[in-house]
Amino acid sequence: MRSKNVKVVGILFIVLTTAVFSSLKPQAIPEVPEFSVNRGFYESIFDVIVSSQTPNAVIKYTLDCSDPRTSPNALTQNSPATIRIDPESTLGQRAKTPGVTLRACTMVSDSLSESITHTYLFLNKIGTLSPDGIKPGSSWPNPGSTNGQFIDYGMDPNVLNNPQYSSLIDDALLSVPTISIATDLKNLFDPATGIYMNSDGDGIEWERPSSIELINPDGSEGFQINAGIRIRGGWSRHGDCPKHAFRLFFRSEYGKAKLKFPLFGSEGVDEFDKIDLRTSQNYAWSYPGHMGEYNIMNRDVFSRDLQREIGRPYTRSRYYHLYIDGYYWGLFQTQERSDARFAASYFGGKTEDYDVVKVTGWWDPNSYTITATDGNLDTWRVVWNLCVSGFQTNTNYFRLQGLNPDGTISPTYKVLIDLDNLIDYMLIIFFAGNYDSPTSKFGGDQGPNNFFGIYNRNGIDGFKFFAHDAEHSLRTTGGEGPGTGLYENRVNIQGMSVGGFSGFHPQWLHHRLSSNIEYRIRFADHVYKHFFNQGRMTPQKATELFLSRANEIKMAIIGESARWGDTYLNPMGTKELWQWAIDDIVNNYFPYRTEIVLNQLKQVYLYPAINPPVFKNNDQEILTSSIEIEPGYLLKLQNPNGTTGAIQYTTNGQDPRLLGGSISSSAFDGGDQIEFPVNATTVIKARINNGTTWSALHEIILFTGEEIGNLIITEIHYHTLDSIVVGNTINDNKFEILALKKIGRTTITIS
Numbered sequence: 001m002r003s004k005n006v007k008v009v010g011i012l013f014i015v016l017t018t019a020v021f022s023s024l025k026p027q028a029i030p031e032v033p034e035f036s037v038n039r040g041f042y043e044s045i046f047d048v049i050v051s052s053q054t055p056n057a058v059i060k061y062t063l064d065c066s067d068p069r070t071s072p073n074a075l076t077q078n079s080p081a082t083i084r085i086d087p088e089s090t091l092g093q094r095a096k097t098p099g100v101t102l103r104a105c106t107m108v109s110d111s112l113s114e115s116i117t118h119t120y121l122f123l124n125k126i127g128t129l130s131p132d133g134i135k136p137g138s139s140w141p142n143p144g145s146t147n148g149q150f151i152d153y154g155m156d157p158n159v160l161n162n163p164q165y166s167s168l169i170d171d172a173l174l175s176v177p178t179i180s181i182a183t184d185l186k187n188l189f190d191p192a193t194g195i196y197m198n199s200d201g202d203g204i205e206w207e208r209p210s211s212i213e214l215i216n217p218d219g220s221e222g223f224q225i226n227a228g229i230r231i232r233g234g235w236s237r238h239g240d241c242p243k244h245a246f247r248l249f250f251r252s253e254y255g256k257a258k259l260k261f262p263l264f265g266s267e268g269v270d271e272f273d274k275i276d277l278r279t280s281q282n283y284a285w286s287y288p289g290h291m292g293e294y295n296i297m298n299r300d301v302f303s304r305d306l307q308r309e310i311g312r313p314y315t316r317s318r319y320y321h322l323y324i325d326g327y328y329w330g331l332f333q334t335q336e337r338s339d340a341r342f343a344a345s346y347f348g349g350k351t352e353d354y355d356v357v358k359v360t361g362w363w364d365p366n367s368y369t370i371t372a373t374d375g376n377l378d379t380w381r382v383v384w385n386l387c388v389s390g391f392q393t394n395t396n397y398f399r400l401q402g403l404n405p406d407g408t409i410s411p412t413y414k415v416l417i418d419l420d421n422l423i424d425y426m427l428i429i430f431f432a433g434n435y436d437s438p439t440s441k442f443g444g445d446q447g448p449n450n451f452f453g454i455y456n457r458n459g460i461d462g463f464k465f466f467a468h469d470a471e472h473s474l475r476t477t478g479g480e481g482p483g484t485g486l487y488e489n490r491v492n493i494q495g496m497s498v499g500g501f502s503g504f505h506p507q508w509l510h511h512r513l514s515s516n517i518e519y520r521i522r523f524a525d526h527v528y529k530h531f532f533n534q535g536r537m538t539p540q541k542a543t544e545l546f547l548s549r550a551n552e553i554k555m556a557i558i559g560e561s562a563r564w565g566d567t568y569l570n571p572m573g574t575k576e577l578w579q580w581a582i583d584d585i586v587n588n589y590f591p592y593r594t595e596i597v598l599n600q601l602k603q604v605y606l607y608p609a610i611n612p613p614v615f616k617n618n619d620q621e622i623l624t625s626s627i628e629i630e631p632g633y634l635l636k637l638q639n640p641n642g643t644t645g646a647i648q649y650t651t652n653g654q655d656p657r658l659l660g661g662s663i664s665s666s667a668f669d670g671g672d673q674i675e676f677p678v679n680a681t682t683v684i685k686a687r688i689n690n691g692t693t694w695s696a697l698h699e700i701i702l703f704t705g706e707e708i709g710n711l712i713i714t715e716i717h718y719h720t721l722d723s724i725v726v727g728n729t730i731n732d733n734k735f736e737i738l739a740l741k742k743i744g745r746t747t748i749t750i751s
Contacts, residue, residue: 028111029111029112029113030052030054030057030106030107030108030111030112030113031052031053031054031057031106031113032052032105032106032113032114032116033050033051033052033057033059033079033104033105033106033113033116034050034051034052034053035048035049035050035102035104035116035118036048036049036050036051037085037118037120038118039117039118039119039120039180039213039215039222039224040120040121040215040219041120041121041122041123041174041215041217042085042120042121042122043122043123043124045084045085045086046084046085047082047083047084047085048082048083048085048102048118048120049080049081049082049083050077050079050080050081050083050102050104051079051080051081052079052106052113054079054106054108054113055108056108057078057079057106057107057108058076058077058078058079058106058107058108059076059077059078059079059080059081059104059105059106059107060074060075060076060104060105060106060107060112061074061075061076061077061081061083061092061102061103061104061105062074062075062092062102062103062104063075063083063089063091063092063093063094063100063101063102064092064093064094064095064139064184064185064325065094065101065103065182065183065184065185065211065325065326066103066183066184066185067103067115067184067209068103068104068105068115069105069112069115071184073092073093074092075091075092076107079106081104083102085100085102085120086100087099087100087122087125087129087326088125088129090137093139094137094326095136095137095138095139095140095325095326095327096129096136096137097129097130097136097137097325097326097327098121098122098123098125098126098129098130098326098327098328099119099120099121099122099180099323099325099326099327099328100119100120100122100326101117101118101119101120101180101182101211101325101326102117102118102119102120103115103116103117103182103211104116114226114255115211115226116224117180117182117211117213117224117226118213118224119180119182119213119215119323119326121178121180121215121323121326123169123170123173123174124170126155126160126169126173126328127155127157127160127169130153130154130155130327130328131153131154131155132153132154132155132156132157132566133152133153133154134153134154135151135153136153136326136327139185139189140153140185140189141189141197145239146191146197147191147197147198148197148239149196149197149199149239149242150239150240150241150242151242152242152243152286152564152567153327154563155328155562155563156561156562156563156565156566156572158566158572159558159561159562159565159572159574160562165558165561165562165575168555168558169558169559169562171555172555172556172557172558172559173321173328173556173559174217175217175553175555175556176217176318176319176320176321176331176552176553176556177214177215177216177217177222177318177319177320177321178214178215178216178217178320178321178322178323179212179213179214179215179277179320179321179322179323179332180211180212180213180215180322180323180326181210181211181212181229181246181322181323181324181325182210182211182213182325182326183208183209183210183211183229183325184208185325187208187209187210187229188208188324188325195207195208195229195230195231196231196244199231199237199238199239199241199244200237200238201231202230204228206230206231207228207229207230207249208228208229208230209226209227209228209229209254210226210227210228210229210248211224211225211226211227212224212225212226212227212229212248214261214320223259223261225250225254225255225256225259226254226255226256227248227249227250227251227254227255227259228248228249228250228251228254229246229247229248229249230246230247230249231244231245231246231247232244232245232246232247232276232277232278233245233278233281234450234469236281236282236287240288241281241286241287241288242286242564242567243279243281243284243286243287243329243330243564243567245276245277245278245279245281245332246276246277247274247275247276247277247337248274248275248276248277249273249274250272250273250274251273258271258272258273259271259272259273259275263275263316263318263334264316264318264336267316268316268336269345269346271345272336273341274337274339274341275334275335275336275337276334276335276336276337277320277322277332277333277334277335278300278332278333278334278335279297279330279331279332279333280295280296280297280299280300280471281471282471282472282480283295283296283299283471283480284297284564285560285561285564285565285566285567285568285569285572285573286330286564286567286568287568288568289480289568291480292568292569292573293569293573293577293581294475294581294584295573295577295578295581296474296550296578296581296582296585297319297331297333297553297557297560297578298546298549298550298553298582299432299470299471299472299473299474300469300470300471301317301333301335301549302432302470302473302474302545302546302549303428303432303434303467303470303473304316304317304335304466304467304468304470305317305545305548305549306428306431306432306467306536306537306542306545307424307425307428307466307467309536309541309545310424310427310428310530310536311424312421312424312425312464313346313347313421313464313466314466314467315335315336315337315338315342315466315467315468316334316335316336317333317334317335317336318333318334319331319332319333319552319553319556320332320333320334321556321559328559328563329563330559330560330563330564331553331556331557331559331560338356338452338454338466338468339356339373339374339452340352340353340354340356340373340374340375340454342454343356343454343456347454347456347459349456349458349459351374352375353456353457353458353459354374354375354454354455354456354457355372355374355375355376355377355378355379355380355454355455355457356372356373356374356375356452356453356454356455357370357371357372357373357377357380357451357452357453357454357455357463358370358371358373358451358452358453359371359448359449359450359451359505368440368443368447368448368449368503369447369448369502369503370448370501370502370503370504370505375455375457379414379416379455379457379463380453380455380463380504381501382416383400383416383417383463383504383509384501384504386399386400386416387504387508387509387512390512390515391512391513391515391516391519392515392516393516394407394516394518394659397513397516397518397519399413399416400415400416400417400419400462401415401416401417401419401462402414402415402416402460402462407659414457414460414462415459415460415461415462416455416462416463417462417463417509418461418462418463418464419462419513419519419522420522420526421462421463421464421465422463422465422506422509422510422513423510423522423523423526424526424530425465425466425467425506426506426507426510427526427527427530427537428467428470429467429490429507430490430491430597430600430601431530431537431542431593431594431597432470432473432474433473433474433475433483433485433486433488433490433593434470434472434473434490435472435473435482435483435488435490436449436450436469436470436471436472436473437449437450437451437467437468437469437470437472438450438451438465438505438506438507439493439496439505439507439508441472441481441482441483442481442482444495445493445495445496445497446496446497446498446499446503447498447499447503447505448503448504448505449505450468450469450470451465451466451468451505451506452465452466452468453465453466453506454466465506474546474585474589475488475589476584476585476588476589486588486589486592486593486596487596489600490507491597491600491601491603491604491606492600492603492604493507496508496511514604514605514606517661518659520605520606521608521657521694521696523601523606523607524601524606524607524608524695524696524697525696525697527598527601527606527607527696528607528612528696528697528698529625529699531594531597531598533622533623533624533625534623534624537594537597538594539590539591539592539593539594542590542593542594543586543590546585546586546590547582547586550582554575554579557575557578558575561573561574561575561578607696608693608694608695608696609693610641610644610645610688610690610693610695611640611641611688611695611696612640612686612687612688612695612696612697612698613637613638613639613640613647613649613670613686613687613688613695613698614637614638614639614640614698615635615636615637615684615686615698615700616635616636616637616638617633617634617635617636618634619636622700624700625699625700625701626700626701626702626703627700627701627702627703628703628704628705629678629702629703629704630704631677631678631679631680631704632677632678632679633677633678633702633704634675634676634677634678635675635676635677635678635684635702636673636674636675637649637670637673637674637675637684637686638672638673639670639671639672639673639688641688641690641695642672643672644688644690645688645689645690645693645695646669646670646671646672646688646689646690647669647670647671647672647673647674647686647687647688648663648664648667648668648669648670648686648687648688648689649667649668649670649674649684649685649686649687650664650666650667650668650684650685650686651668651682651683651684652666652683653683653685654666654685655685655687655697656685656686656687656689657687657689657694657697661692661694663689670686678702678704679704680704681701681702681703681704681705681748682701682702683699683700683701683702684699684700684701684702685697685698685699686698686699710742710743710744710748711740711741711742711743711748712740712741712743713738713739713740713741714739714740714741715737715738715739716737716738716739717736717737717738717739
């Protein structure tokens with residue numbers, strides 16, 4: 001009997017304990033709500049049914065863009081909830097805006113799901129619900145100067161009612177995708193804590209929760225994600241600017257840890273920790289005193305696109321219309337942020353592998369200084385020390401490239417600078433006439449500004465530099481402040497100086513490197529590649545690239561004009577004014593700029609006085625860097641300098657000029673002119689030599705269509721020295737090996 005009682009007590013104890021712990025378990029998070037109507041563009045009032053698969057669920061929702069999980073204005077209905085979508089309605093403290101933003105979560109007892117947002121845009125209400133100069137609701141700040149921040153509202157009737165545009169407003173607002181930001185108005189406009197009303201606030205303490213939606217006008221898949229939002233920018237943060245830019249942060253504390261969406265299609269990656277949402281702020285209709293009549297919304301993105309076109313890493317962009325809490329805010333563009341996460345996404349490795357150097361101190365032009373936003377400044381300081389010593393001899397020049405003093409590969413040195421990237425980066429600065437980066441004419445070119453440098457401490461390719469903030473560029477007449485327009489000379493900056501390491505920037509590095517003859521000939525080779533023979537900085541190619549972006553927004557600019565065209569300009573900014581500014585660059589900048597910069601480069605000996613050989617076939621000049629030919633193709637090389645110098649060329653892919661300036665033993669002397677047949681795929685490299693003077697390199701690849709399929713990879717050796725390296729004396733990344741085998745009978749040129 002006793003033993004039975006003990007057993008019973010034990011059983012009861014277990015049951016009671018289980019019950020107690022069961023009561024202490026947290027409730028499962030409810031399923032997020034589902035919406036019967038997807039976000040997008042609509043014309044008539046309709047109902048949305050919001051439901052949850054979680055039993056006994058209540059739908060908690062807002063219509064004023066605040067988060068339903070915490071908002072005092074949240075409404076509730078049992079699931080399924082029927083909610084009217086009406087842009088004229090003020091239910092739930094919403095303002096009358098042309099966008100109705102429905103944010104909802106599922107509630108069971110005290111447990112809440114993540115909130116989901118759907119914005120419904122009524123473009124047929126864009127005029128009546130966005131009256132010029134009138135705030136959309138009582139909770140919005142008054143127009144004019146409020147809390148030191150200038151606020152501007154409305155769609156200008158001079159655009160909306162103009163027969164030239166009135167029938168195109170919908171087309172304009174549907175011509176590019178839309179981004180909708182939804183957040184509690186206090187997060188933006190509270191005098192004490194709102195990020196828009198305190199636009200100079202920087203850092204995570206000035207980050208606010210929000211919802212971000214991408215809405216495609218063709219109905220294709222977009223996204224919605226909860227994210228953090230900050231004001232982005234430098235000098236443009238000041239209160240006279242009513243149209244600020246943003247930075248969006250994707251963190252697990254808001255919901256999903258990353259945005260997983262191909263923002264740039266196949267052009268870029270499809271995962272993001274952050275993204276910039278920028279807009280033109282110099283030379284913009286919404287910006288005071290900065291020559292808004294020259295607004296094109298394409299200056300900055302042109303330089304970054306150009307960096308792409310010449311084969312260098314770059315930050316990507318797409319154009320969007322932006323709505324904030326259902327109210328149209330104008331034309332914006334995304335831009336990738338060139339930080340360690342960006343680098344790891346595109347170059348591989350971990351974020352911890354990277355140093356990122358940029359400029360800080362935007363709030364005080366006299367305090368601009370470099371900082372490491374990721375990693376440290378140690379390697380950048382090594383580069384600085386080499387700069388201080390100078391590059392008159394090749395020792396430091398080679399050291400930047402991870403080479404021994406004699407130019408041979410070093411097993412111990414790391415590559416510090418990607419010199420080809422630096423050269424192309426500087427050519428973009430020169431060609432665009434950018435006088436605000438990487439040093440600024442506004443500060444007398446005495447310090448750094450607007451540059452990013454990224455270095456992989458485990459890599460072998462050195463610091464890379466990224467075109468950034470090129471708004472003070474592509475000017476035909478005197479620009480804002482100290483700009484001089486078409487003849488802007490950023491090649492030879494009189495009075496440029498750097499007071500110390502804290503002001504060290506890539507143009508100072510280039511300036512110091514220019515004393516080295518090997519760097520100068522390397523620079524000249526890049527100039528010839530980009531400035532001649534349909535290179536990307538020739539008038540035709542530069543114009544094509546520029547217009548490719550202008551054409552993307554030639555309709556969308558009507559929306560920007562209606563929203564911001566009357567802010568500071570009188571007469572207001574219109575599509576015609578935008579087109580005039582576009583035509584000004586096409587007709588008065590690109591046709592002349594290439595030759596102007598070329599002459600500037602010649603004046604400082606960054607381009608030789610003699611020109612490279614010309615390539616011809618049947619007396620027709622060849623203007624491309626590669627062509628497909630049939631065996632027996634006749635290639636003619638001509639010296640365009642008359643009797644000055646002689647052609648030196650190779651057919652084995654090697655440079656006819658050796659280090660130091662002598663002629664390679666593999667080079668052929670072509671005199672003033674030579675013609676020969678080409679029977680197999682061949683790389684021709686040619687220069688003009690005149691004593692100690694060499695022209696830039698002219699290179700062409702002639703393809704005869706070999707069976708590349710007969711070339712196979714037989715082995716891959718990854719980190720081949722791992723088993724024998726002790727410590728860090730050898731960078732094993734320099735010893736990755738591919739083993740190739742030719743299995744056919746015909747010759748294959750793999751250079």
